[in-house]
Amino acid sequence: MLNNGSIEKFSAYSQFTTVKEFNAHVEQWLSQHGHKFSKGELICLQRLLRYSVKIIGVANVKIATVLKVINEEYYSNGISRSTFKRMGVKAKQLGMVEVLELKRESGGQSSNLYIFQRYPAFRNHNELPNDKHTANNTDHHGQHKYST
Structure with a gap:
């Protein structure tokens, strides 16, 4: 178990250099596997993704x-803890995210460190999926869906 700390402490875990690159990989994951998540699980995943921008692809929450x-x-009209946990299990099984437990200085578990993974088809390339795959990566205001 790693010791908890500020998110900057975990910058070495990031696999992405830009938010655009991160969003493209997330879009690929969701275009191929999004149907495996319930509506509530997708809400949890999208919220977790918003916590993964300061250190791109890494969330400590x-x-x-x-x-x-x-x-x-x-x-x-919130989401249950069990729904969030199911989302995490599915994302881990797919290989989309790695989850590491963090501990308090006093020894108990605090939060988890969520490390989003590159989409397999693009792991060994510096290329992004072509624009037709990322065209839906914006909301109706033209803003990125996953970064705030």
Whole structure:
């Protein structure tokens, strides 16, 4: 178990150099495997992705924090902890994310470190999926879906 700390401490775990690159890989993952997640699981995943921008592709956040924000965003129609955990299990099984447990200085577990992985077809290349695959990577305002 790693010791908890500020997100900057985990910058070496990032596999991406730009948010654009990160978003392209996430889009590939979701275009191939998004149907395997329930609507609630996708909401959890999209919220977790928003915590993965300061250090691109790496998030250090408590599940409770993510669920609280979702609950506020959806006017108290939130997501359960078990739904978030199911999303994490599916994402890990697909190879989309690696999850490491972090511990407090006092010894107990604190939060998890979520490390998003490159899409396999592009792991050994510096290329991004072509524009037709990333064209849907924006919302109706033209903003990136996964970064805020």
